[in-house]
Amino acid sequence: MTARLQELLREAFPGGEVAVEDRTGGGDHFQVSVTSARFEGLSLVEQHRLVYDALAAPLADGTIHELRIKTRGAS
Amino acid sequence: MSDEIRDQIKGVIEGEDVALFMKGTPQFVMCGNSHRALEALRRAGAPVTAVDILPDPRIREELSGLSGWPTIPQVFVGGELVGGADIVEELEASGELQRTLRDKLGERQDAPEERVVTVG
Numbered sequence: 001m002t003a004r005l006q007e008l009l010r011e012a013f014p015g016g017e018v019a020v021e022d023r024t025g026g027g028d029h030f031q032v033s034v035t036s037a038r039f040e041g042l043s044l045v046e047q048h049r050l051v052y053d054a055l056a057a058p059l060a061d062g063t064i065h066e067l068r069i070k071t072r073g074a075s
Numbered sequence: 076m077s078d079e080i081r082d083q084i085k086g087v088i089e090g091e092d093v094a095l096f097m098k099g100t101p102q103f104v105m106c107g108n109s110h111r112a113l114e115a116l117r118r119a120g121a122p123v124t125a126v127d128i129l130p131d132p133r134i135r136e137e138l139s140g141l142s143g144w145p146t147i148p149q150v151f152v153g154g155e156l157v158g159g160a161d162i163v164e165e166l167e168a169s170g171e172l173q174r175t176l177r178d179k180l181g182e183r184q185d186a187p188e189e190r191v192v193t194v195g
Contacts, residue, residue, distance in 0.1 A: 044162045052145050059145050066108060067146060069161050 001027045001063065005055060012054030013038055016074065028065035039073040047071040081137040083194045084126075088141070091124040091192075092180050094151040096138055100127050100191050108160040112148040115160070115167040121152075121176055122187040131195040153179035 002020045009018040009032060016036030023029040032051065039047045051069050058064045087094050093116065099105030101113055101123065116123050128134045128147055139145055142156050150157045152175055157163060166172035 044165065045156055045158050048158060048162060049143070056145075066106075068108075069159075 001058075002030070005030060005032065005058065005064075008054050008058070009034055009051070012050070023066075023068070028063065030064060030066070031068040031070070033070040033072075035072040035074050037074045039071050042073075044071070047073075077133050077137060080131070080133050080195050081141065084134065084138050084141060087124065087126055087192060087194065088151045089154045091151075092153065093121045093123050093176070095123050095125045095148060096128050096134075096150075097125055097148045098127070098129050101125050101189055102191075105129060106147070108146075109148045111160040112150055112163045115163045115172070116150065117187075117189075119167050119172045119176060120187045121172075122180070123189045125189070125191045126194050127191070130193075134194050152176065 002022050005020045006018055009020070013034055013036040016034055016038070019033040021031040023031050034051060038050060048069050048071060051071060052059065055064065055067070059067070095112060095116060097104065097109035097113065099109060104110045104113060113123065128138065135147060138149065142149055144156060144159065146159055148160055150163050157166070163172065166175070
């Protein structure tokens with residue numbers, strides 16, 4: 001599951017740095033960190049919305065039970 | 076019925092200084108992220124009005140429909156979405172949350188009160 005999330009994030013943030021951690025080992029609590037030029041000039045709400053958009057499918061089907069997000073602009 | 080719930084949620088978002096939509100209540104928190112958001116708001120001295128989304132699944136549906144934010148918790152200050160637990164923690168740690176509260180609420184936050192309202 002970690003690999004699938006990584007793939008979705010890499011597709012959404014090409015050239016960015018993506019890290020996905022399974023926080024509990026249970027495959028449904030994740031910490032994702034993304035560094036991307038796409039975040040430049042955006043508010044935190046807008047940055048997190050982009051991450052939610054990228055992970056819309058696993059969020060909607062219940063694969064992700066809990067998600068922690070850390071975003072950073074690449075400069 | 077759903078329209079009524081939507082209107083009540085809107086009323087809370089627009090009418091309360093700081094609205095926290097969470098799983099459980101401040102007295103009995105049912106989720107780690109709701110706990111993190113609540114604690115960050117408390118550290119910032121925010122006058123939190125909490126809404127438990129668990130009693131009726133339509134609360135969460137209508138809330139996410141209104142905000143476009145898919146997860147719980149959700150924090151609003153002065154009618155505007157601030158974010159979920161990660162953002163609120165980050166903004167509290169940097170002092171920006173405290174600044175936002177001062178800017179939007181003035182001195183009213185000096186005596187923070189915590190209360191719970193029911194929707195549905």
